[in-house]
Amino acid sequence: MAFPTETAPHVIGAVMVFTATGLGLIVFSRRMIADPRWRDLATYTTFTGIAVLLLFVVVGFFAIDDGAPLHAWAGFLQRVLCAVWFTGLIVIALRLRTV
Amino acid sequence: MPKLEWKRPRTSTLALAGIVGPIWFTTLVVLQGVLLPDYSHVRLPISALAAWPTGWIQNVTFCIAGVLTIAFAAA
Numbered sequence: 001m002a003f004p005t006e007t008a009p010h011v012i013g014a015v016m017v018f019t020a021t022g023l024g025l026i027v028f029s030r031r032m033i034a035d036p037r038w039r040d041l042a043t044y045t046t047f048t049g050i051a052v053l054l055l056f057v058v059v060g061f062f063a064i065d066d067g068a069p070l071h072a073w074a075g076f077l078q079r080v081l082c083a084v085w086f087t088g089l090i091v092i093a094l095r096l097r098t099v
Numbered sequence: 100m101p102k103l104e105w106k107r108p109r110t111s112t113l114a115l116a117g118i119v120g121p122i123w124f125t126t127l128v129v130l131q132g133v134l135l136p137d138y139s140h141v142r143l144p145i146s147a148l149a150a151w152p153t154g155w156i157q158n159v160t161f162c163i164a165g166v167l168t169i170a171f172a173a174a
Contacts, residue, residue, distance in 0.1 A: 010146065014146075059144075064144060072141075073142075074142060074143065075139060075140050075142050075144055075145075075147075079140065082124075082145070086125065089121055089171070090118050090122075092117065093118045093171060094114075096110065096111070096114040097111045
């Protein structure tokens, strides 16, 4: 079933959001290494960024379209992506409140 | 260093947005899925919630989450 939300602006927006999120986390992790208050989170942040990018590719290319091999699991896979992203966000936010 | 001292409470407050935003978004998505009998969290993407007659709720959720994300980025 093709949803009315899968329009070109929506797709472009999704690509921008998830790509920026993943890349942003990776960029942040490089800066974290240089700061002793954040160094212990650098590896976790790097892997969170990589996971967001990989999961976005999986959702975008293998799940979201009709007939895609993982289409029946599109919602679940997207929620896994959001769970990884949101957990990383909350971890960073909690640390930011203490430094 | 008065500027640094003033900055810390603001950073700490804005960082709350990074906690509230994801929780808000997740709560609203789960709630809508529970209230819409034909919606499947396994099969359907989150954006599909915007295609229902109550889609305005999801659109508002997106907007609020976006604002909170921007606030967190400003922290």
